[in-house]
Amino acid sequence: VRKFLFSRGMRYKLHSKLSSKPDIIFSKNKIALFINGCFWQKHAGCKNFVVPKTNTAFWEAKINENVERDCINYKKLIELGWKPIIILECEVEKNVEVSTENLFQQLKI
Numbered sequence: 001v002r003k004f005l006f007s008r009g010m011r012y013k014l015h016s017k018l019s020s021k022p023d024i025i026f027s028k029n030k031i032a033l034f035i036n037g038c039f040w041q042k043h044a045g046c047k048n049f050v051v052p053k054t055n056t057a058f059w060e061a062k063i064n065e066n067v068e069r070d071c072i073n074y075k076k077l078i079e080l081g082w083k084p085i086i087i088l089e090c091e092v093e094k095n096v097e098v099s100t101e102n103l104f105q106q107l108k109i
Contacts, residue, residue: 001035001092004100010107020073022084030082031107034070038089042067046090 002024005012012033016025022032038048042063052059074084085106091099 001033001087001100001103004096005104005107008104010104018077018082020070020077020084026107029107032077032082032084033103033107034084034086035092036070036086036088039063040066041070041088043088043090046088048090048093 002012002014005024010026012024012026014024016022016027016032018025018032020032020034023035024033025031026033036043038046039050040063043049051063074086077084085103087099087103
């Protein structure tokens with residue numbers, strides 16, 4: 001994703017002082033990009049999200065905490081005037097060209 005954005009002339013930062021820790025930020029336009037793993041963000045119905053068969057209670061609690069924390073962080077960003085954009089691991093895996101082109105269209109300002 002970073003390589004594609006850079007090749008399209010998009011300049012970004014990787015490290016941010018935002019508490020939500022986005023993967024990529026476009027500070028000039030206040031856009032925070034999150035590339036979420038389907039397992040860690042509980043992408044229901046996705047082949048990449050399967051609750052482990054051992055220590056299931058721990059993993060369900062951990063994953064649910066991740067989802068809750070992310071929702072809170074996205075709301076905080078919006079309140080601060082930022083636009084969070086979320087893309088999922090499986091979207092990129094299915095067709096990197098289409099998913100990155102869709103992302104590029106969202107980022108056009």
